[in-house]
Amino acid sequence: MNTFNDRFKIAFNKSGLSQHDLARAVNVSQPAIRKLVAGDTKSFRKISELAQALKVNVEWLSSGQGDSGLDVPQFEFMGAVKSRAVKVKGEAVMGANGAFEMDESLSGYLKFYSDDPVAFSLRVKGDSMFPRINSGEFVVIEPELVPASGDEVFVKLKDGRYMIKKLEYLRNREYRFTSINQDHPPITISSELVDKVMYVSAIVKSSRYIDVNSVTN
Structure with a gap:
């Protein structure tokens, strides 16, 4: 994604957390998270804590570089368990x-x-x-x-x-x-x-x- 806000919105939507839960996890006020969700904040001071709460890679969230950490390899299940x-x-x-x-x-x-x-x-x-x-x-x-x-x-x-x-x-x-x-x-x-x-x-x-x-x- 091109901007921090774009990456944050993807991670937040996939996290399943509410704004209240995320604010509590990062130890910031709920209005601060509300601004992030609304796209009114272009950067965030506690980026490491935010990435940990959203379960994404901090480098990807802050700069867009590297793997997001959102994608987990998937297996097709056809009645038998895939090896490993x-x-x-x-x-x-x-x-x-x-x-x-x-x-x-x-x-x-x-x-x-x-x-x-x-x-x-x-x-x-x-x-x-x-x-x-x-x-x-x-x-x-x-x-x-x-x-x-x-x-x-x-x-x-x-x-x-x-x-x-x-x-x-x-x-x-x-x-x-x-x-x-x-x-x-x-x-x-x-x-x-x-x-x-x-x-x-x-x-x-x-x-x-x-x-x-x-x-x-």
Whole structure:
């Protein structure tokens, strides 16, 4: 798109967010977002936060350069699951402080390609990670990729608890995790208490979900 306003309108319309939700996510007033939607603002100071809330690449949103991040590879479904489509292994029912319980009754696949042969996905239920992850969206987890500082990760603790966090560091046998929702404080956990830390590669809309039973029956 030629202008910032053009790119913003495309991203905003695809996001499904209301003006109120976006204002809250970016921590600006709703009138500021209203001006953006109306095309009265030619630039925006908090461009990085805006791109994160809209789930687009910041470079594309600010300058039009590079990939927008809006396009996700699609697969045609003809009664059999496409090779390497990501399996859904359950639902993450969000609780307090960013921890969640696993409900493994949900199954199926996502119309989403992964190079990791053991990649899997979970559907998020609850709003504790809003606006980064909305209730009903899926997180794709690729266990064979080694996460780095700043990456979003799926954490399994040895006591059976699960979390989705940002990895800050592993140092002196301690993990430091930052919460995706800034309302929750960072936490430090001994590596002896951590079973697995796995890379979260994508957040996928619910429209990509394939319920195999409903298709084949």
